[in-house]
Amino acid sequence: MSWSLHPERALPSGELRPISREIYHAIADLPLVSMHGHVDVRAFAEDAAFPDPAQLLVVPDHYLVRMLVSQGVPLPALGIPPMDGAGPAGAPLETDPRAIWRRFCSHWALFRGTPTRYWLEHELIEIFGVTEEPSAESADRIFDEIAAALERPDFRPRALFQRFNLEILATTDGATDDLAAHRSLARQGWGERIVPTFRPDPLLHVNRPDWAGQLAALSQITGVDAHSYEGYLSALRQRRRDFRDAGARATDHGHLLADTTELSAEEATRIFAAALSGKVTAQEAQAFSGHMLFEMARMSCEDGLVMQLHPGSLRDHDRAVARRYGHDKGFDIPIHTEYTRALRPVLEAFGHHRGFRFIVFTLDETAYSRELAPLAGAYPAMRLGAPWWFLDSPEGMRRFRESATETAGFYNTTGFVDDTRAYASIPARHDLARRIDAGFLARLVAEHRMGLDEAIETAIDLSYHLPKAAYPALPH
Structure with a gap:
């Protein structure tokens, strides 16, 4: 027998099936907005097979x-x-x-x-x-x-881009990347469709083995000596301007904890100096990384770049495998993550700032109903990112809608933006999210909690309008 896909896969059964089918058909062919991706930009710049x-x-x-x-x-x-x-x-x-x-x-x-x-x-x-x-x-x-x-x-990559109906795709690029591939794409007319995202993680974790090398690279690419705390902040600001000029709309931060506690300038300077001398402690490094998230939020208020935060992943759980095969090969495993107190400093300082947009992801789905949805339902600057990694699944997506909608609603989320480096899977991921949302909305219609016209409008917003609104284009 020929292998094929059922046209109504992942839609609910029973009385919800015809309602969800009507909602899904209204959104199935909408363009894809992929604003949190990890596909290598060089694939598009070279456009090789x-x-x-x-x-x-x-x-x-x-x-x-x-x-x-x-x-x-x-x-x-x-x-x-x-x-x-x-x-x-x-x-x-x-x-x-x-x-x-x-x-x-x-x-x-x-x-x-x-x-x-x-x-x-x-x-x-x-x-x-x-x-x-x-x-x-x-x-x-x-x-x-x-x-x-x-x-x-x-x-080829660009032909598939058109076939996938991608309207825009954001790559994730290191803070010291020269952005040459993005400049090449811009010259070829792709600058508005494939945009960079500023990822400074190696520079914010001062106890990483490669931190000194990253600092030297930051100094070289900006022409600003980053070997003092003030120079370091100036160089990061310069890089953010470079990314914004190249079309970036967001920053991306993957930290173990969600802590955003601000340090005094004196304490931050002291820890930075300790890191330069190779004498920083793990506790000091963690405090500095939390402080730098606060500084990144402050900079986002200045330059308008959306700030994305996804903590809660213990990177390289198997350290022997990581040492042998390289960083991120040792299996990343979720940990319990606290948000209410951890995000309080940055939300108290910037949560009502008109120029700040803060998108928070998590691997700890228990935090949605207890912490993240109530926070997003209160602070104008905060939005909930789509289910991420292990929650990027049919049941995880359903649980997200069930646990987050009660207190955050639909419109304090980003809609679905995916999170993958597997390029060919992007259409499948968006299709699944649309089917799950259609099923969730169908239940609200069947329970007479929402009209069908409202459900279709909401589905269109979740699939297309909310992702675009969450990552607005910035003037160059």
């Missing part, structure tokens, strides 16, 4: 990789090399993309019931036209089919 199915769909997908690792498949067998170039005993580095693809297909059953399965089915069927389900037996045929498609001009 993707290398092979494994490098496009398997190797960069950390959800897919970690599931295979959890079942005993070593990272080298998935084409991920150790940093020293030597594989562990019994696990030589696999360099054949076809072999990597076979390994993935032979483990297809592992993804039953997961959002990864949803993305992959959508990609394989809707984008590449695959008509048989992955398996050890079908792996080579599917590989050849996708590889042949990737050689065609209509599967």
